[in-house]
Amino acid sequence: MHIMEGYLPLNHAVGWTVVSAPFVIHGxxxxxxxxxxxxxxxxxxxxxxxxxxVLSALKLPSVSGSCSHPTGTGLGAVLFGPTTMSVVGLVVLLFQALLLAHGGLTTLGANTFSMAVVGPFVAYGVYQAGKRTGLSPGVSIFLAAALGNLMTYVTTSFQLALAFPDPVNGFTGSLIKFGTVFAFTQIPLAISEGLLTVIVFGALSRYSFKEMQDLNVLGGGCK
Amino acid sequence: MKQTCKTLLLLIAVIFITALPLMGFHLDPGADSEIFAGADDKAMTVIEEISPGYEPWAEALWEPTSGEIASMLFALQAALGAGFIGYYIGSSRSRHKGLT
Structure with a gap:
C-alpha cells in the first residue's frame, strides 16, 4: 500500500495530508x-x-504472484481506539520512508490515510459490531484485523485511481487495475494477519486481563 | 494445553497460507513482471501505463545502498517489534503465574 515517493501529484499529496492530520492530532x-x-x-x-x-516489515508472497505486506494496525485499534493507531501508523510509515525508501514524505499523508486511518477505523468498527452481535472475541478480532488490512489496500487503489484515471475507462477503469494489483494480492495476507492477531490478542487477554479490562476491550461478557 | 494446541493450529494455518504460493500455487504475474515482485512496484508500472508522461516529482532522501542493506533494515524492524512483544508477553505471563 505504499505509494512511492513523488508518485502522487502535488495537489493530491497536500490534500491527503490535510485529510489525515486531524486523525493524527486526535490520536x-x-x-x-x-x-x-x-x-x-x-x-x-x-x-x-x-x-x-513486525507485520508491516514482513513481505509475504501471495497467490497473485506478487508480494505484499500486512499492516498490523487492527490489534492496536481494537485495544486503544482507531486514532491511537493513526499516530503509531504514521511513525511506522516515517521509519520506512526515511530508512528504507519505502513510501515517501510526499506520499506520507496518503499512506497514513490508508494504513493508519481507514484500516484502524474499519478494524475498530468491525470489532465493536462483532461484540454487539454476540460473535466470540476470537472471531470478531479475526474479522476486524483481516478487513482492516484489506480495506487499507482498497483505499490505496482508490487513491491511485483518483490521481491516475484511465484515459479510456476513467476512474473505474483505473480502480479495477489498481485493485487487481493491491486488493486481490492482499486477500491471503489479510487472512494471515487476522490469524496472527487472534494469537497475540489471545495471549494478551490471558496474561494482561486487568489492563484489557481497564481499556474496556473485552466487553460485558467477560467482566 | 488446549490453548497451546489452538495457537499451534493457527500458526500452522499462517505458514500454510504463506507457503502455498511458493509451492507453485499462484497466478502468472504477467510477462513484464518478475515473480513475487512487490505490489508497490507493480503499482508504479500501472501508473506508467496509464499516464506515460508522468514524472515523479520527488525522490527518496536516502535509499538503502543495496538489496542486502534493505533486507537488514526490514529484518531489524521486525526483530525490534517481535523482541518487545516477546518480552511483554513473557513478563506478563510470569507475573500472572505468580499471582495464581
Missing part, C-alpha cells in the same frame, strides 16, 4: 490522556506499536 491527545489516566496500559501500547512494526 496524540488520546494517547496522552491514556498515559495520564491509565499508566498501567503504557506497555500494552508498546505492544500494539511493536505488532504494527
Amino acid at each position: 496524540l491527545r488520546s494517547i496522552s490522556k491514556n498515559i495520564r489516566n491509565k499508566p498501567e496500559t503504557k506497555m500494552l501500547l508498546g505492544v500494539a506499536g511493536a505488532f504494527a512494526f
Whole structure:
C-alpha cells in the first residue's frame, strides 16, 4: 500500500495530508490522556506499536504472484481506539520512508490515510459490531484485523485511481487495475494477519486481563 | 494445553497460507513482471501505463545502498517489534503465574 515517493501529484499529496492530520492530532491527545489516566496500559501500547512494526516489515508472497505486506494496525485499534493507531501508523510509515525508501514524505499523508486511518477505523468498527452481535472475541478480532488490512489496500487503489484515471475507462477503469494489483494480492495476507492477531490478542487477554479490562476491550461478557 | 494446541493450529494455518504460493500455487504475474515482485512496484508500472508522461516529482532522501542493506533494515524492524512483544508477553505471563 505504499505509494512511492513523488508518485502522487502535488495537489493530491497536500490534500491527503490535510485529510489525515486531524486523525493524527486526535490520536496524540488520546494517547496522552491514556498515559495520564491509565499508566498501567503504557506497555500494552508498546505492544500494539511493536505488532504494527513486525507485520508491516514482513513481505509475504501471495497467490497473485506478487508480494505484499500486512499492516498490523487492527490489534492496536481494537485495544486503544482507531486514532491511537493513526499516530503509531504514521511513525511506522516515517521509519520506512526515511530508512528504507519505502513510501515517501510526499506520499506520507496518503499512506497514513490508508494504513493508519481507514484500516484502524474499519478494524475498530468491525470489532465493536462483532461484540454487539454476540460473535466470540476470537472471531470478531479475526474479522476486524483481516478487513482492516484489506480495506487499507482498497483505499490505496482508490487513491491511485483518483490521481491516475484511465484515459479510456476513467476512474473505474483505473480502480479495477489498481485493485487487481493491491486488493486481490492482499486477500491471503489479510487472512494471515487476522490469524496472527487472534494469537497475540489471545495471549494478551490471558496474561494482561486487568489492563484489557481497564481499556474496556473485552466487553460485558467477560467482566 | 488446549490453548497451546489452538495457537499451534493457527500458526500452522499462517505458514500454510504463506507457503502455498511458493509451492507453485499462484497466478502468472504477467510477462513484464518478475515473480513475487512487490505490489508497490507493480503499482508504479500501472501508473506508467496509464499516464506515460508522468514524472515523479520527488525522490527518496536516502535509499538503502543495496538489496542486502534493505533486507537488514526490514529484518531489524521486525526483530525490534517481535523482541518487545516477546518480552511483554513473557513478563506478563510470569507475573500472572505468580499471582495464581
